[in-house]
Amino acid sequence: MTLTLTQVAKTFSGATRALLPTDLTVEQGEILSLLGPSGCGKTTLLRIIAGLERADPGAKIRFDGEDVTTQPVEKRKIGMVFQSYALFPNMSVRGNIGYGLKMQGLPRAEIAARVEEVIALCQLAPYAERPVTALSGGQRQRVALARAVAPRPRVLLLDEPLSALDAALRTQLRDELAVLLRRFGITAIFVTHDQDEAMAIADRVAVMSHGRIAQIGTPEALYRNPATTFVARFVGDAMALGGRLEGAELHLPGGSLPLPSSSPGHDVFVRAEDIRLDAQGPLTARVESVTFLGTHYRIALHGVAHEPLFALHSGLSAPRPGEEVRLAIAPERLILLPKEPA
Incomplete structure (x- = not known):
């Protein structure tokens, strides 16, 4: 029917x-x-x-x-x-x-x-x-x-x-x-x-x-x-990155990220599974807490954006709270949405 x-x-x-x-x-x-x-x-x-x-x-x-x-x-x-x-x-x-x-x-x-x-x-x-x-x-x-x-x-x-x-x-x-x-x-x-x-x-x-x-x-x-x-x-707990847009680049407290395109008037979001620990990554953050969930670790990160971020890490070990880490986010994994009225 x-x-x-x-x-x-x-x-x-x-x-x-x-x-x-x-x-x-x-x-x-x-x-x-x-x-x-x-x-x-x-x-x-x-x-x-x-x-x-x-x-x-x-x-x-x-x-x-x-x-x-x-x-x-x-x-x-x-x-x-x-x-x-x-x-x-x-x-x-x-x-x-x-x-x-x-x-x-x-x-x-x-x-x-x-x-x-x-x-x-x-x-x-x-x-x-x-x-x-x-x-x-x-x-x-x-x-x-x-x-x-x-x-x-x-x-x-x-x-x-x-x-x-x-x-x-x-x-x-x-x-x-x-x-x-x-x-x-x-x-x-x-x-x-x-x-x-x-x-x-x-x-x-x-x-x-x-x-x-x-x-x-x-x-x-x-x-x-x-x-x-x-x-x-x-749907998927996307997190707002905030920051300042300049052309096709997003400037954050912890570094700068390339965007898929120049996106004035947009907000940028990311999901926890798309934040990667990468020693050569362009972003710097401090590990606030680490939670072991069996198949992966959930890592709380401070200093990279204005609000705390969470990353899902599937490695066999994880950094300890208080450590400084480098992060990477692929441009195509960023979610760009038009700014909503305040």
Whole structure:
């Protein structure tokens, strides 16, 4: 199903603009993430798509061309997975998955066939007769997905589906969720504030800020070509270098860097993985702290720019705090963005 939103906005009481007029198209079978900090409007947008919130007058919501703007939630044929999963603790896995189908009044044979289908898709056969209270967090997530998909919804909506899990389990289930959503082949939209989660799962990511979509694109496009300072900082933690631009050179407290081109009126950003320790590098910095993270070191650097910088170093050893080091940054790894109004 193709989802099309036109001029979708939401104003709450007291003239609070939770969502500014938004246009968005999600293609058949596409997985889209709404990514942003708390209060940016992503959950409001998801609830409007579901029919749980009514958009401001003038909005249009279309499912495969059908106008569902004023349709109530129960008529939109939406599948939803919430943070809490909202499973029935007194029912088995099979009972939870089949409950919505029973409420639709489907024949018993069709219910049984659909339940078996999603149990197989979600690899839940060994747990089918267990109560959901006997399952792990990851298994419960799979039950919630199976229950949402069993009625064959037109679109699947997920609201922070991994946020209730601990960090180690989130990483494991993030990859599992990406596989399951593609196996379903269903149009899916999920809300998250976790950039790693969005980039690992989604075909496209819509980065939201202050009630609007700041930029939308593939994870690679957002990371490599952010359109705004907000997107550069939020996706990949880009750091501002500051300094003074003169032609195609950036002058910093710790030295000068060549730029890809002369860029007056721009700010320059860099990501931690693009700062290299290099004895012949043009920049000088003092090591403030070193954190060992297993696959690499995270080194805090002072004196090279007006603000502290961090570098990711994958060598077998790292400099000690207090040492002076030389740094290099390849010109093509710098991110140049137009200055934003103060």
